[in-house]
Amino acid sequence: xxxxxxxxxxxxxxxxxxxxxxxxxxxxxxxxxxxxxxxxxxxxxxxxxxxxxxxxxxxxxxxxxxxxxxxxxxxxxxxxxxxxxxxxxxxxxxxxxxxxxxxxxxxxxxxxxxxxxxxxxxxxxxxxxxxxxxxxxxxxxxxxxxxxxxxxxxxxxxxxxxxxxxxxxxxxxxxxxxxxxxxxxxxxxxxxxxxxxxxxxxxxxxxxxxxxxxxxxxxxxxxxxxxxxxxxxxxxxxxxxxxxxxxxxxxxxxxxxxxxxxxxxxxxxxxxxxxxxxxxxxxxxxxxxxxxxxxxxxxxxxxxxxxxxxxxxxxxxxxxxxxxxxxxxxxxxxxxxxxxxxxxxxxxxxxxxxxxxxxxxxxxxxxxxxxxxxxxxxxxxxxxxxxxxxxxxxxxxxxxxxxxxxxxxxxxxxxxx
Ligand code: UD1
Numbered sequence: 001x002x003x004x005x006x007x008x009x010x011x012x013x014x015x016x017x018x019x020x021x022x023x024x025x026x027x028x029x030x031x032x033x034x035x036x037x038x039x040x041x042x043x044x045x046x047x048x049x050x051x052x053x054x055x056x057x058x059x060x061x062x063x064x065x066x067x068x069x070x071x072x073x074x075x076x077x078x079x080x081x082x083x084x085x086x087x088x089x090x091x092x093x094x095x096x097x098x099x100x101x102x103x104x105x106x107x108x109x110x111x112x113x114x115x116x117x118x119x120x121x122x123x124x125x126x127x128x129x130x131x132x133x134x135x136x137x138x139x140x141x142x143x144x145x146x147x148x149x150x151x152x153x154x155x156x157x158x159x160x161x162x163x164x165x166x167x168x169x170x171x172x173x174x175x176x177x178x179x180x181x182x183x184x185x186x187x188x189x190x191x192x193x194x195x196x197x198x199x200x201x202x203x204x205x206x207x208x209x210x211x212x213x214x215x216x217x218x219x220x221x222x223x224x225x226x227x228x229x230x231x232x233x234x235x236x237x238x239x240x241x242x243x244x245x246x247x248x249x250x251x252x253x254x255x256x257x258x259x260x261x262x263x264x265x266x267x268x269x270x271x272x273x274x275x276x277x278x279x280x281x282x283x284x285x286x287x288x289x290x291x292x293x294x295x296x297x298x299x300x301x302x303x304x305x306x307x308x309x310x311x312x313x314x315x316x317x318x319x320x321x322x323x324x325x326x327x328x329x330x331x332x333x334x335x336x337x338x339x340x341x342x343x344x345x346x347x348x349x350x351x352x353x354x355x356x357x358x359x360x361x362x363x364x365x366x367x368x369x370x371x372x373x374x375x376x377x378x379x380x381x382x383x384x385x386x387x388x389x390x391x392x393x394x395x396x397x398x399x400x401x402x403x404x405x406x407x408x409x410x411x412x413x414x415x416x417x
Pocket of ligand 1 (some may be wrong): 022023026093121123124125127161162163164165166183191282305306328329330
């Protein structure tokens, strides 16, 4: 099994590009099922989750080809409406195909995503919304079977929590439904906006996305379109964290400042200087970082849960105490044990993690257990003294494209063996 070997303590320098956003590309790939004709998607990240999504599209009978970072999908040949269990298990967020398959085919069959690396991953909000829109759902033996009697119809849906996946599935089901759908307390993440931008280019009528009330007027059909996926704000935060723990000066290309509004102040508090112009961020980090006091994960525009782990790596070597509060997922401190193995001082009690910054981390053998946790271990190892060996990098590869190559190009001593 592949592992990363990182010799820590090397300064990073130069320029690095941010890849396209995984969490935009996935729902947009699902949305291609709704359009007649060819879709050209630029800036798709080449990562294993996108590979799984492409395999799902091909399994469903669609044509999907990739050239460099451009994915071309033509779903006119779609001839199935089920997703096999092995593909559901490989990527639990494949549930985002549910709304699109049911809207396109009038039926869908797939497996429950089940519990995952972040704790239980319920889909009750997805299912209750689809039921309101006229989908009959049978849940048995871990399998979800959906049927639509006539045509999906619009509905008023109030989400008790602004779930990203549920908002996406409702939008995907609503764009071709009869009548108007209103989603209250919708998720406002930039990836939702990107999905809606793409769908509007295809001819969908969606209003208010990026706000907490989204209105969708169903249309009869959608055309294919050309779209560029937004840059991945979590990968951007990870690169900034890598610069911070190594006391480096790095230029990061592909920054949408507003997407990082909740993250940038933490780097400022830590003593990093940042200049942003035309999507390029130059970050200059001090030798010794300062603690940034607290980071509480919240739905967007709050501090993202996906950036919690990499920011914790920054806090481990910052002078002072930083408090993390994880409000989104139940089981999102699985990287703590391995950070501790590198010498970090972290105490966890339920949702709260208290990090006492230490002078230095020291290399060790660690095993990543989930995607963002894997990224946090890479960040921590880059700043640590000595050699770190990270196993479980299949998790990293779900969301970070050739990360070791990109980091080596800016001076990190990192290799995959
Ligand atoms: C998406 C992102 C993930 C990110 C998360 C929160 C993708 C592919 N994944 O995941 O990277 O960490 O948003 O920003 O875009 N919940 C329910 N019932 C439901 C749905 C969700 O109780 O039906 C709960 C979840 O258990 C969790 C919370 O709502 O506690 C947030 O989940 P959600 O926003 O749905 O996250 P995902 O869409 O799964």
